[in-house]
Amino acid sequence: MAGELPLAGIRVLDLTQIYNGPYATFLMAMAGAEVIKVEPIGGEYLRRRDASSGAAMPFAMLNACKDSISLNLKSARGRELFLELVDTADVVAENYSPGVMDRLDLGWETLSARNPRLIVASGSGYGQDGAYQDMMAMDLTVQAMSGLMSVTGNADGPPMKSGAAVCDFGGGIHMYGAIMTALFERERTGRGSRIDIAMLDSVLMTMASNIGMLFGARKDIPLRTGNRHGGLSLCPYSVYPTSDGHIAVICNAERHWAALARCMGREELATDPRTLTNRERVTNMDFVDTTISAFTATRTTEELAAMLRAARVPSAPVRDLPDVLADEALHERGLLVRVEHPDFGTVSLPRSPIRLGGDARQADYRVSPAYARDNGRIYGELGYDGGAVEKLQESGVI
Template sequence: MKIDVSQAEGAQQGAPYPLDGITVLDLTQIYNGPYATFLMALAGANVIKIEPKTGENLRSRGDLGGVAYPFAMLNSNKKPVTLNLKSEQGKEILREMVKKADILIENFSPGVMDRLGVGAEALQKINPRLIYGSSSGYGSDGPYRNYPAMDLVMQAMCGVINSTGFPDGPPVKSGAALCDFFAGIHLHSAIMMALYARERTGTGKVVEVSMQDATYCSLGSNYGMFHARGDAAPERTGNRHGGLGVAPYNAYPAKDGWVVVNAPADHHWRAICEVIGQPDLADDPRLATRTDRVVNFELVDELLEAWMKTQTKGDAAAAMLARSVPCAPVRNLKEVMNDENMLARGSLQPLDHPELGRINVPHSPLNMKGVPRIPLEPHLPLGAKNDEIYGEWLGHSREEIDRMKADGVI
């Protein structure tokens, strides 16, 4: 009996998942592409993760503790197969898969798939309905096309590093892999746009997202300050607003840590004055308006620092939040990975992982009212679905699959 794996398990149970019946061939690696396909898998798509025989690079990053948590985080609910695309038979098997697929996604360097003979143009001749999505550092054209790119490199090229840190200190990278995940989010969006277009036209599209393009707009406040002040604008503003246009806007030391406050509106400032026990400051002409507070931001910071030092970070944040002041304690990773709000909402879920034990892993942040969350399934070992995909879905016999293994194709 053959199983049509183009139907997600949720669809078989009658669950109305948005991408039921959509098959995705996922040739991506690390963070960028795998995050896009993770979102698709948790929307009901059947995501076939195609890896080289040695596995994608992120599988090998667990040398400080077994299987890497990031791999587990991004590869739930996917069906892993191995395939040697440097072999002719491997390419032919990919073409077989393309005939039955809806989407193919890769984040190799520009030109790699074309050199292998399985680029967008070649594959859409096989399946005109195929949506081909790709992501790279700088895009498939332009003078930077062939530059190698990883998140750290992209942060440097996109201005993130130069904008991060304190004015009197060196540039510092972001702790988050911003460029990778910005690109992954945009890649998902581009593919959903192409799916919608296919519904109207019947034909697939080629979509592309570069990490550089996806990151640019995130420094909007910094660009605004540079546009207004030119070379007089500071390159780095520490924890203050990137455009120095809001005060209070900073991280303030408490007894046991730090608290950030971002209070752009006048009513926020009046509430802060009440919280810190100095309501008369609301009428101080030096601080009455946002412009006044920006001009006198050092005074604003001194007032908040003096009060914050008398508080624990939890008490300070609670007092501010009780008056609807935008603020939060600066939390460590242990606190974030056990967040009660995300656990309550189901956007972070406990999972019994066969190699990592019991861990909290994220679900998709994309929610549709009335559609239940797909149950999370731990990521599977390398090639775990070879027999299902190549045998039951593509229809190869046991003998053919054994021969592919012997020949180094899978």
């Protein structure tokens, strides 16, 4: 299978940690690249989180299909060993704080001089230069700095973070895209390139509706709109109560609204002057939402989901995560896979969402590696036999 995959033959030295960078290299591994996770002595930080609380599961999710070696980059011998690995690599990916690689004397100038075809991808919160480069960055703080938090929550409530780590993974997705772009460019030029991906930069476009309303004629739109449209320019667009949960409904076209009106037994709303077009519905948003809520609250989520789906009204039940992970449709599609993990038992984990050729043509799923599992093989490929590897370990280099 690996020989048929698009990134077969590409070697990645993965210095990334936590969520941001590891997702980019996970996508590469699933596309067939050989991803060697280069971990500090003791293992990557995320690996060391408390497994009993589930906090270690993200490591398993993000590091499937990778190999693991240990290496002390702070030691002179460790740096030399890393440069030997660089000679064999196509990509180095890292998301240390800006400046760390330079302080290790492993920055772009050093690495590109060693291997001119090398692509060096750096992920960070605010970029490798600029006024914010030295600010500590986590998903939460970038949500705050980017404005994302200011547009999340109810109009009369405080700013809220997103329930998902959108900045971390937004940065990871853009890093993956940038690496693919650089690999394509290398095919033309024969030279590698330096990549600088900032989480803050990556998340701004997700607020297109919110940014758009800043330049509109209306000046009464609150920053936070709860479950309503970010620019309050589409109605209905919200999450409505059911007798046993919630359902999300949106009407992008007048035919959607007419179909919803028929489902509610309120056909007259399709021609009512208050709700005739989206413009009128936006003006009378409270009336629209109250009317829909009164209808949905009397029926179960499952009943409504089936009814609205049959009527071609854009909608979906609000599902809990256990239901999503058990969804057989997602397993059949290949997004989710059931695996036997040595640390977690039988679990359902996501594969790459990238489908090429119309199917899930990806690497055979391998669970996340044990720490330093591949030291012998990978250092052996550099010419270090078992005795030499043992000496490196005894001296604290690996």
